Amino acid sequence: MEALLYWAGIAAVAVNAITGVLESERKRMDLVGAVTVATATAIGGGTLRDVILNREVFWVADQTYLATAIGIAILTFFWARRRKISPEQFLYPDAIGLALFSVVGAQAALLWHAPWLVASIMGVITGVFGGVLRDVFCNQVPLIFLPGELYASVAWVGALTLIGLQAIGVDGTTAAWIAMAVILVLRAAAIHFRIRLPTFHEPS
Template structure:
């Protein structure tokens, strides 16, 4: 389980760094701007989680995470300059990052002996906060605040799936894979079929 969490976290950092660069490229940022956005996207959610849980920040404890974010950002910057960037190219890697980070965040909180509800929220925080920073830095409305966007909700469903399966006796590794699949499938379906949550409309 520890190895899965480590490599899932590393993959999440890499994928989120890619989405940060893709969004920065759409805003015509230079290399420094793109790397800054990518790094904030890659480590922002996990940083907030660790601060809230009062534990050592993950990329300070292991600088391989930070090195991965920067290296992937540089490679993606030069790759993305060679071809046009579509919205779909941005959204699907973002869904992968959401799935990976949400599960890693929830499991990290569980290992820190957080109650189940707190752990599920930490999964959401880890999954979405890097994307919030990315969108704010790029002068965009964050995805979680777009009307009806099925984003933070699927992260919470996945985190609760992880916690629920482990409570039922499913081993942690299997629970993590299932939870990541749930998030990825739900988010991909929301993108593909434009599934939206009900929005608040006050009666006139």
């Protein structure tokens, strides 16, 4: 389980760094701007989680995460300059990052002996906060705040899935894979079929 969490965390950092660069390219940022946005996207959620839980920040404890974010950001910057970036190229990698980070964040909180509800919220924070920083840096409304967007909600469902499966005796590795699949499938379906949550409307 520890190995899965570690490599899922590395993969999540890499994927989120890619989404940060893709978004910064759409804003015509230079290399420094792109790497800054990508790094904030990659480590922002986990950093906030660790600060709240009063544990050592993950990329300070192991600089491999930080090196991965910067390295992937630079490679993606030069690759993306040769291609036209469509919204779909951004949203699907973002869904993968959401799935990975939400599960890693929830499990990290459980290992820190956080109560189940707190652990589920830590999963959501880990999954979405990097994207919030990315969108703020790129002067956009964060995905989490778009009306009806299935984003934080699917992260929470996935985190609860992870916690629930382990509570009934499913081993941690299997529970993590299932939870990641739940988040990815729900988010991909929301993107493809344009599924939205109900939004508030004033009565006419």
